[in-house]
Amino acid sequence: MIESDNGKFNNNSKSDKDKLDKGKSDKSEGKQELIVEESKSFLEWFRDEVPEIQSSLAAAQVLFECKNCGECCKGEGYALVTNEDLQRIADFSGKSASTIFSQFTDPDPEKREGCRILKNMGPERICCFYDARARRCKIHEGRPEICRTFPMLSIDVEQEEPISLYSDCRGTADLLKVLKAKAKGTEIQNEMKELQEDADRLATLRLMLFMRQLQIAGREDEAEHVRMLAGIRLPVDEVQFKKDCLAYVLLTLGEGP
Numbered sequence: 001m002i003e004s005d006n007g008k009f010n011n012n013s014k015s016d017k018d019k020l021d022k023g024k025s026d027k028s029e030g031k032q033e034l035i036v037e038e039s040k041s042f043l044e045w046f047r048d049e050v051p052e053i054q055s056s057l058a059a060a061q062v063l064f065e066c067k068n069c070g071e072c073c074k075g076e077g078y079a080l081v082t083n084e085d086l087q088r089i090a091d092f093s094g095k096s097a098s099t100i101f102s103q104f105t106d107p108d109p110e111k112r113e114g115c116r117i118l119k120n121m122g123p124e125r126i127c128c129f130y131d132a133r134a135r136r137c138k139i140h141e142g143r144p145e146i147c148r149t150f151p152m153l154s155i156d157v158e159q160e161e162p163i164s165l166y167s168d169c170r171g172t173a174d175l176l177k178v179l180k181a182k183a184k185g186t187e188i189q190n191e192m193k194e195l196q197e198d199a200d201r202l203a204t205l206r207l208m209l210f211m212r213q214l215q216i217a218g219r220e221d222e223a224e225h226v227r228m229l230a231g232i233r234l235p236v237d238e239v240q241f242k243k244d245c246l247a248y249v250l251l252t253l254g255e256g257p
């Protein structure tokens with residue numbers, strides 16, 4: 001008898017144990033093969049389908065620092081929410097998704113399938129979750145994806161601009177100043193040259209940016225899956241990663257050596 005729970009085997013069980021071990025190893029080999037196959041398909045898909053502009057926008061979002069001015073939480077725009085966003089807000093706030101739906105959202109004016117918008121309040125059209133006195137989002141950790149990815153990643157990649165220019169966003173203005181100030185520095189020019197000449201490093205950076213984009217959007221499970229398929233090792237050296245992001249954004253802005 002094999003006592004698999006505590007790992008003990010009786011004297012006559014060697015062949016059973018061998019069979020069991022073989023079964024386990026066949027299973028894990030099969031699983032490994034599936035992962036290798038999935039990884040191959042993912043890398044092919046990534047190479048053929050993910051535009052470079054998406055990587056540039058992700059790199060810009062990594063460099064972007066929000067100044068908490070609250071401008072993007074009021075005015076003419078609105079925050080689009082999907083069913084996933086509703087659930088995330090519900091989980092964070094301890095209310096049900098149907099309560100969030102009925103009390104805090106309105107129909108999407110553009111009638112996108114499965115989408116609503118967060119209610120805007122008063123003449124300034126302030127988002128219903130913005131705390132104007134404390135100048136902060138009341139559901140920051142549970143905020144919708146569009147707020148997490150604003151401003152660089154919350155636009156259509158068809159626009160083909162490596163930076164999303166929002167004149168009212170102080171963070172964007174500051175990022176542009178940083179890019180301008182650093183563009184001609186010797187160190188960053190060397191980084192750009194090295195990145196340009198090293199196709200493998202560039203490809204790895206783009207995969208890391210794809211993973212980071214999912215993390216920024218709050219899609220941790222998908223990010224982890226991509227990390228596994230792309231073979232990205234942790235921990236990521238954040239200082240070097242940010243240098244690479246800066247070099248990548250500047251290259252796409254045509255500031256290369």
Ligand code: SF4
Nearest residue numbers: 073127129130137147
């Ligand atoms: S959910 Fe939060 S971050 Fe998004 S618009 Fe409303 S207040 Fe701003």
Ligand code: SF4
Nearest residue numbers: 066067069070072169
């Ligand atoms: S407008 Fe820009 S800097 Fe201001 S809160 Fe929004 S993202 Fe942050």
